[in-house]
Amino acid sequence: MDNLGTIGTTEEQIELMDVATNFCRDKSPVDKVRALIDDDLGYDPAIWREIGELGWLAIAIPEAHDGVGLSMAEVVPIAEQMGRNLMSNPFGSTTLAAQALLAGGSETQQAAWLPKIAAGAAATLALREDNGDWDLSNIDASGVESGGTVILSGKKQLVLWADSAELIIASVKIDGAVRFALIERSSLAEGALRRETVIDETARSYEVTLDGVTLSADALFDAGRTRETLEKVELAAGLLHAAEMTGGAQSVIDYTLEYLKTR
Incomplete structure (x- = not known):
């Protein structure tokens, strides 16, 4: 539950809301x-x-990894204003990937990727499959570990902004246990990404084929932290999506009131 923030409005949140309000309004007409x-x-x-x-991608990343060292609560004002102005980009997926790293990644993995994300590298999560199950541990994508390497197979769906991500964190089953694997976008085979059609036309979603992707065993999260990682991702994702929808709902109210005043 750490780093998800508490109820209340902080000075940092107010300041970020002011900056995000102007930025998103001006940049996303x-x-x-x-x-x-x-x-x-x-x-x-x-x-x-x-x-x-x-520095918005660095907000909820610890200072030890070139972050600002605040919490997800300080990310909320930005997500809200992006939702209010329909500003689409990999901000949400990248923020969630960073939270997954913080929950389940090793010190080496965090040191390798969190500073890059804080500096602006896009990342994403590949957790869903065609069964559509809300239980993120119900997956078929798998990996076979041998001699210090892992060979992956299977497909992940609804992977947001996969074409832009430098890092994809995918869930796979290894020896029957759900594990997370750090996959550099450059390691995917040509044609591994297939653009999906989704309701939200402002987003970009992809099916990702993992067949033949070979990783070092060092690219796997600790097996003992899988549940903690899933719980952290679900909480953080719920918070971000709620913020986006709150912003979107406020925009609808604003448009409605403006219409009623001018008709």
Whole structure:
């Protein structure tokens, strides 16, 4: 439960809300949102770089890994304003990948990836499969570990922003136990990503084929921290999505009131 924050409004949250309100409003006008729906990438890479420079991806990462050292509670104002302005980019998926690393990654894994994420590298999680089960431990993707290497197989679905992610953290079963594997995007075979059609046209979602991906055993999370990692991801994801929907709902209210005043 650590690093998920507590109820209440802090000075940092108020400050971040002010900055995020102006940034998201100015950088994500409705005409730009509509234009990006037909864009292959789905977001503006220049704005993504600005988000990295603002330090928003570093907020809930410890200072020891070049982060700001705050909690997920301080990420909420940003997610809320992104939802309010339909600003799509890998912010949510990257934030959740960092939380997964903090919950289950080794010190070496955290040291290798958290500073990169804090500096603006995109990342994502690959947890869902075609069974559609809410139980994230019900998976078929697997890995075979031998001689210090792991060979993966299977498919993951609804992997957000996989084409932009430098790191994909995937759940697989090894010897019957759910494990998390750190997969560099560059290690995927050509054609491993297939664009999916989803209801949210502002997002980009992919099916990821893991067949033949070979990793060092050092790329696996500790087997003893799988449950903790899943719980952390579910809590953090619920918080982020609630914030986005709150922002979206507020935007609907604003549009409705404006319409009623001008009709």
